[in-house]
Protein backbone atom coordinates (compact mmCIF):
# COMPACT_ATOMS: atom_id res chain seq x y z
CA UNK A 132 0.00 0.00 0.00
CA UNK A 133 1.16 3.52 -0.78
CA UNK A 134 0.55 6.57 1.36
CA UNK A 135 -2.15 8.92 0.09
CA UNK A 136 -0.37 11.32 -2.31
CA UNK A 137 0.37 14.67 -0.67
CA UNK A 138 -0.92 16.63 -3.65
CA UNK A 139 -4.29 14.87 -3.39
CA UNK A 140 -4.50 15.69 0.32
CA UNK A 141 -3.51 19.28 -0.43
CA UNK A 142 -6.20 19.58 -3.12
CA UNK A 143 -8.89 18.16 -0.83
CA UNK A 144 -7.80 20.44 2.03
CA UNK A 145 -7.73 23.60 -0.05
CA UNK A 146 -10.72 23.40 -2.39
CA UNK A 147 -14.16 24.61 -1.35
CA UNK A 148 -16.29 22.83 -3.95
CA UNK A 149 -15.92 19.26 -5.05
CA UNK A 150 -17.58 17.30 -7.85
CA UNK A 151 -17.53 13.53 -7.31
CA UNK A 152 -17.99 11.33 -10.36
CA UNK A 153 -17.99 7.58 -10.91
CA UNK A 154 -18.37 5.05 -13.69
CA UNK A 155 -21.43 4.15 -15.76
CA UNK A 156 -23.34 1.02 -14.68
CA UNK A 157 -22.26 1.88 -11.14
CA UNK A 158 -21.68 -0.98 -8.72
CA UNK A 159 -21.53 -1.01 -4.94
CA UNK A 160 -17.93 0.22 -4.86
CA UNK A 161 -18.60 3.07 -7.29
CA UNK A 162 -21.64 4.40 -5.41
CA UNK A 163 -20.44 3.49 -1.94
CA UNK A 164 -17.14 5.32 -2.48
CA UNK A 165 -18.82 8.33 -4.03
CA UNK A 166 -21.47 8.74 -1.34
CA UNK A 167 -19.06 8.08 1.53
CA UNK A 168 -16.57 10.63 0.25
CA UNK A 169 -19.42 13.12 -0.21
CA UNK A 170 -20.35 12.63 3.46
CA UNK A 171 -16.73 12.97 4.61
CA UNK A 172 -16.16 16.15 2.58
CA UNK A 173 -19.48 17.68 3.67
CA UNK A 174 -18.31 17.06 7.24
CA UNK A 175 -15.28 19.22 6.43
CA UNK A 176 -17.57 22.03 5.30
CA UNK A 177 -17.16 21.43 1.59
CA UNK A 178 -19.89 21.96 -0.98
CA UNK A 179 -20.16 18.60 -2.71
CA UNK A 180 -21.99 17.49 -5.83
CA UNK A 181 -22.26 13.81 -6.79
CA UNK A 182 -22.71 13.20 -10.50
CA UNK A 183 -23.79 10.00 -12.22
CA UNK A 184 -24.79 9.61 -15.84
CA UNK A 185 -27.90 7.56 -14.99
CA UNK A 186 -30.13 7.30 -11.91
CA UNK A 187 -28.89 5.27 -8.94
CA UNK A 188 -29.81 1.59 -9.48
CA UNK A 189 -32.67 0.42 -7.30
CA UNK A 190 -30.42 -1.98 -5.36
CA UNK A 191 -28.35 0.92 -4.00
CA UNK A 192 -31.09 3.43 -3.22
CA UNK A 193 -30.90 2.50 0.46
CA UNK A 194 -27.45 4.06 0.62
CA UNK A 195 -27.54 7.31 2.61
CA UNK A 196 -27.15 10.28 0.27
CA UNK A 197 -28.17 8.38 -2.89
CA UNK A 198 -31.16 10.74 -3.27
CA UNK A 199 -28.78 13.64 -3.79
CA UNK A 200 -26.98 12.17 -6.80
CA UNK A 201 -27.37 14.45 -9.82
CA UNK A 202 -27.75 13.10 -13.38
CA UNK A 203 -28.12 16.51 -15.03
CA UNK A 204 -24.81 17.71 -16.41
CA UNK A 205 -26.04 21.32 -16.54
CA UNK A 206 -26.30 21.29 -12.76
CA UNK A 207 -22.69 20.15 -12.59
CA UNK A 208 -21.51 23.07 -14.68
CA UNK A 209 -23.64 25.60 -12.80
CA UNK A 210 -22.00 24.26 -9.63
CA UNK A 211 -18.54 24.56 -11.20
CA UNK A 212 -19.24 28.11 -12.43
CA UNK A 213 -20.31 29.24 -8.97
CA UNK A 214 -17.00 27.95 -7.61
CA UNK A 215 -15.10 30.57 -9.61
CA UNK A 216 -12.03 28.36 -9.74
CA UNK A 217 -12.28 27.06 -6.16
CA UNK A 218 -13.11 23.58 -7.49
CA UNK A 219 -11.88 20.01 -7.47
CA UNK A 220 -13.26 17.06 -9.43
CA UNK A 221 -12.62 13.53 -8.15
CA UNK A 222 -13.27 10.44 -10.21
CA UNK A 223 -13.79 7.30 -8.13
CA UNK A 224 -13.43 3.63 -9.09
CA UNK A 225 -13.06 4.43 -12.77
CA UNK A 226 -10.22 3.26 -15.01
CA UNK A 227 -10.58 5.80 -17.80
CA UNK A 228 -12.38 9.03 -18.66
CA UNK A 229 -14.74 7.39 -21.15
CA UNK A 230 -16.16 5.12 -18.45
CA UNK A 231 -17.53 8.22 -16.69
CA UNK A 232 -20.03 8.25 -19.54
CA UNK A 233 -20.81 10.36 -22.56
CA UNK A 234 -19.90 13.51 -20.63
CA UNK A 235 -16.54 12.13 -19.51
CA UNK A 236 -14.51 14.53 -21.60
CA UNK A 237 -16.50 17.53 -20.33
CA UNK A 238 -15.94 16.46 -16.73
CA UNK A 239 -12.27 15.90 -17.54
CA UNK A 240 -12.05 19.59 -18.41
CA UNK A 241 -12.55 20.48 -14.73
CA UNK A 242 -9.15 21.15 -13.09
CA UNK A 243 -7.66 19.93 -10.93
CA UNK A 244 -9.06 16.52 -11.79
CA UNK A 245 -8.16 13.82 -9.26
CA UNK A 246 -8.44 10.05 -9.68
CA UNK A 247 -8.87 7.52 -6.86
CA UNK A 248 -9.01 4.01 -8.23
CA UNK A 249 -7.88 0.38 -7.98
CA UNK A 250 -8.32 -0.82 -11.58
CA UNK A 251 -5.20 -2.49 -12.96
CA UNK A 252 -5.94 -1.14 -16.42
CA UNK A 253 -6.25 2.48 -15.24
CA UNK A 254 -4.77 4.55 -18.03
CA UNK A 255 -3.46 7.29 -15.74
CA UNK A 256 -5.86 10.07 -16.72
CA UNK A 257 -6.38 13.18 -14.59
CA UNK A 258 -4.07 15.74 -12.98
CA UNK A 259 -3.58 13.92 -9.65
CA UNK A 260 -3.84 10.17 -9.50
CA UNK A 261 -3.93 7.75 -6.58
CA UNK A 262 -4.17 4.32 -8.15
CA UNK A 263 -3.46 1.10 -6.26
CA UNK A 264 -4.25 -2.02 -8.23
CA UNK A 265 -3.80 -4.34 -5.24
CA UNK A 266 -6.55 -2.71 -3.19
CA UNK A 267 -9.78 -4.60 -2.62
CA UNK A 268 -11.92 -1.62 -3.49
CA UNK A 269 -11.96 2.12 -3.93
CA UNK A 270 -14.00 2.21 -0.71
CA UNK A 271 -11.02 0.90 1.25
CA UNK A 272 -8.94 3.76 -0.19
CA UNK A 273 -11.59 6.36 0.68
CA UNK A 274 -11.47 5.12 4.28
CA UNK A 275 -7.69 5.64 4.35
CA UNK A 276 -8.12 9.09 2.82
CA UNK A 277 -10.55 10.04 5.61
CA UNK A 278 -8.08 8.84 8.25
CA UNK A 279 -5.28 10.77 6.59
CA UNK A 280 -7.47 13.88 6.66
CA UNK A 281 -8.14 13.30 10.35
CA UNK A 282 -11.87 12.76 9.80
CA UNK A 283 -13.96 10.13 11.51
CA UNK A 284 -16.50 8.06 9.58
CA UNK A 285 -20.19 8.77 10.25
CA UNK A 286 -22.62 5.84 10.46
CA UNK A 287 -23.95 6.90 7.02
CA UNK A 288 -20.48 6.87 5.45
CA UNK A 289 -19.73 3.56 7.20
CA UNK A 290 -22.77 1.98 5.50
CA UNK A 291 -21.57 3.25 2.13
CA UNK A 292 -17.97 2.09 2.61
CA UNK A 293 -19.00 -1.33 3.89
CA UNK A 294 -21.19 -1.72 0.79
CA UNK A 295 -18.23 -0.74 -1.40
CA UNK A 296 -15.93 -3.28 0.25
CA UNK A 297 -18.32 -6.22 0.67
CA UNK A 298 -19.53 -6.01 -2.93
CA UNK A 299 -16.11 -5.53 -4.57
CA UNK A 300 -14.56 -8.40 -2.60
CA UNK A 301 -17.41 -10.83 -3.31
CA UNK A 302 -18.09 -10.84 0.46
CA UNK A 303 -14.38 -10.92 1.41
CA UNK A 304 -13.54 -13.81 -0.89
CA UNK A 305 -11.45 -12.35 -3.72
CA UNK A 306 -7.67 -12.35 -3.95
CA UNK A 307 -7.44 -8.62 -3.23
CA UNK A 308 -9.00 -9.08 0.23
CA UNK A 309 -6.15 -8.20 2.59
CA UNK A 310 -5.72 -7.96 6.35
CA UNK A 311 -6.15 -4.22 5.87
CA UNK A 312 -9.49 -4.85 4.14
CA UNK A 313 -10.67 -6.73 7.24
CA UNK A 314 -9.26 -4.05 9.53
CA UNK A 315 -11.22 -1.36 7.68
CA UNK A 316 -14.39 -3.49 7.65
CA UNK A 317 -13.92 -4.03 11.38
CA UNK A 318 -13.74 -0.28 11.97
CA UNK A 319 -16.95 0.16 9.95
CA UNK A 320 -18.73 -2.50 12.03
CA UNK A 321 -17.48 -0.69 15.15
CA UNK A 322 -19.25 2.41 13.78
CA UNK A 323 -22.59 0.63 13.65
CA UNK A 324 -22.67 -1.35 10.40
CA UNK A 325 -24.57 -4.62 10.79
CA UNK A 326 -23.12 -7.27 8.44
CA UNK A 327 -26.36 -9.29 8.58
CA UNK A 328 -28.48 -6.29 7.56
CA UNK A 329 -26.07 -5.46 4.77
CA UNK A 330 -26.10 -9.04 3.44
CA UNK A 331 -29.91 -9.04 3.49
CA UNK A 332 -30.07 -5.76 1.58
CA UNK A 333 -27.31 -6.47 -0.91
CA UNK A 334 -27.48 -10.21 -1.55
CA UNK A 335 -30.56 -11.93 -0.08
CA UNK A 336 -33.03 -9.66 -1.80
CA UNK A 337 -34.51 -11.64 -4.70
CA UNK A 338 -37.94 -10.92 -6.12
CA UNK A 339 -39.89 -13.87 -7.56
CA UNK A 340 -39.23 -12.43 -11.03
CA UNK A 341 -35.51 -12.37 -10.35
CA UNK A 342 -35.48 -16.04 -9.33
CA UNK A 343 -37.44 -16.87 -12.52
CA UNK A 344 -34.87 -14.89 -14.49
CA UNK A 345 -32.05 -16.86 -12.86
CA UNK A 346 -33.87 -20.07 -13.82
CA UNK A 347 -33.90 -18.98 -17.48
CA UNK A 348 -30.32 -17.67 -17.46
CA UNK A 349 -28.92 -20.89 -15.95
CA UNK A 350 -30.79 -22.92 -18.58
CA UNK A 351 -28.52 -21.28 -21.21
CA UNK A 352 -25.31 -22.65 -19.64
CA UNK A 353 -22.71 -23.87 -22.14
CA UNK A 354 -19.35 -25.35 -21.24
CA UNK A 355 -16.18 -25.14 -23.35
CA UNK A 356 -12.49 -25.90 -23.07
CA UNK A 357 -12.94 -29.14 -21.13
CA UNK A 358 -15.34 -27.54 -18.62
CA UNK A 359 -12.93 -24.70 -17.89
CA UNK A 360 -15.06 -22.03 -19.60
CA UNK A 361 -18.70 -21.51 -18.61
CA UNK A 362 -20.95 -19.26 -20.68
CA UNK A 363 -24.38 -17.98 -19.68
CA UNK A 364 -26.56 -15.35 -21.31
CA UNK A 365 -29.55 -13.11 -20.74
CA UNK A 366 -31.80 -11.94 -23.55
CA UNK A 367 -34.24 -9.05 -23.77
CA UNK A 368 -37.15 -11.50 -23.96
CA UNK A 369 -36.14 -13.18 -20.68
CA UNK A 370 -36.25 -9.79 -18.97
CA UNK A 371 -39.66 -9.09 -20.53
CA UNK A 372 -41.12 -12.45 -19.53
CA UNK A 373 -40.04 -12.12 -15.91
CA UNK A 374 -40.65 -8.39 -15.49
CA UNK A 375 -37.03 -7.76 -14.57
CA UNK A 376 -34.17 -5.54 -15.72
CA UNK A 377 -30.46 -6.12 -16.30
CA UNK A 378 -29.85 -4.88 -12.75
CA UNK A 379 -31.47 -8.12 -11.59
CA UNK A 380 -28.65 -10.14 -13.17
CA UNK A 381 -26.12 -8.78 -10.66
CA UNK A 382 -24.01 -11.64 -9.21
CA UNK A 383 -25.54 -14.32 -11.49
CA UNK A 384 -22.09 -14.83 -13.00
CA UNK A 385 -20.77 -16.02 -9.65
CA UNK A 386 -22.75 -19.28 -10.01
CA UNK A 387 -20.91 -20.62 -13.10
CA UNK A 388 -17.71 -19.19 -11.62
CA UNK A 389 -18.27 -21.38 -8.56
CA UNK A 390 -17.96 -24.61 -10.59
CA UNK A 391 -14.76 -26.31 -9.44
CA UNK A 392 -13.36 -26.89 -12.95
CA UNK A 393 -14.15 -23.39 -14.22
CA UNK A 394 -11.30 -20.96 -14.89
CA UNK A 395 -13.39 -18.30 -16.64
CA UNK A 396 -17.10 -17.55 -16.43
CA UNK A 397 -18.65 -15.50 -19.22
CA UNK A 398 -21.96 -13.64 -19.02
CA UNK A 399 -23.37 -12.35 -22.33
CA UNK A 400 -26.03 -9.67 -21.96
CA UNK A 401 -28.25 -8.54 -24.80
CA UNK A 402 -28.84 -4.80 -24.85
CA UNK A 403 -30.28 -2.71 -27.67
CA UNK A 404 -27.78 -3.07 -30.51
CA UNK A 405 -24.96 -4.06 -28.17
CA UNK A 406 -23.78 -7.23 -26.46
CA UNK A 407 -22.24 -6.52 -23.07
CA UNK A 408 -19.84 -9.20 -21.85
CA UNK A 409 -18.72 -9.82 -18.26
CA UNK A 410 -15.73 -12.05 -17.56
CA UNK A 411 -14.87 -13.56 -14.17
CA UNK A 412 -11.77 -15.64 -13.60
CA UNK A 413 -10.50 -17.86 -10.85
CA UNK A 414 -6.99 -19.20 -10.68
CA UNK A 415 -4.38 -17.77 -12.98
CA UNK A 416 -6.22 -16.46 -16.02
CA UNK A 417 -5.95 -12.68 -16.49
CA UNK A 418 -9.29 -11.75 -18.06
CA UNK A 419 -8.43 -8.02 -18.14
CA UNK A 420 -6.01 -8.89 -20.98
CA UNK A 421 -8.77 -10.70 -22.86
CA UNK A 422 -11.21 -7.83 -22.31
CA UNK A 423 -8.58 -5.35 -23.52
CA UNK A 424 -8.29 -7.27 -26.82
CA UNK A 425 -11.97 -6.54 -27.36
CA UNK A 426 -11.66 -2.89 -26.36
CA UNK A 427 -12.71 -3.33 -22.72
CA UNK A 428 -10.91 -3.42 -19.40
CA UNK A 429 -11.09 -4.17 -15.70
CA UNK A 430 -9.27 -6.32 -13.18
CA UNK A 431 -7.35 -9.62 -13.49
CA UNK A 432 -10.32 -11.51 -12.09
CA UNK A 433 -13.21 -9.33 -13.23
CA UNK A 434 -13.43 -7.44 -16.47
CA UNK A 435 -15.71 -6.81 -19.41
CA UNK A 436 -16.29 -5.30 -22.81
CA UNK A 437 -19.08 -4.38 -25.23
CA UNK A 438 -19.58 -5.27 -28.87
CA UNK A 439 -21.96 -3.57 -31.26
CA UNK A 440 -23.61 -5.08 -34.31
CA UNK A 441 -23.08 -8.74 -33.32
CA UNK A 442 -25.47 -11.38 -32.04
CA UNK A 443 -24.90 -13.19 -28.73
CA UNK A 444 -23.79 -16.31 -30.65
CA UNK A 445 -21.34 -14.32 -32.78
CA UNK A 446 -19.76 -12.70 -29.72
CA UNK A 447 -19.46 -16.10 -28.03
CA UNK A 448 -17.86 -17.59 -31.16
CA UNK A 449 -15.27 -14.79 -31.24
CA UNK A 450 -14.55 -14.92 -27.52
CA UNK A 451 -14.35 -18.62 -26.68
CA UNK A 452 -11.31 -19.39 -28.93
CA UNK A 453 -9.45 -16.41 -27.41
CA UNK A 454 -10.18 -17.70 -23.90
CA UNK A 455 -9.15 -21.23 -24.87
CA UNK A 456 -5.86 -19.86 -26.12
CA UNK A 457 -5.39 -17.79 -22.95
CA UNK A 458 -5.96 -20.96 -20.91
CA UNK A 459 -3.35 -22.77 -23.00
CA UNK A 460 -5.70 -25.09 -24.87
Ligand SMILES: [Mn+2]
Pocket residue numbers: 160161224249267268269299
Ligand atom coordinates in the same frame (compact mmCIF):
# COMPACT_ATOMS: atom_id res chain seq x y z
MN1 LIG B 1 -14.09 -1.11 -7.52
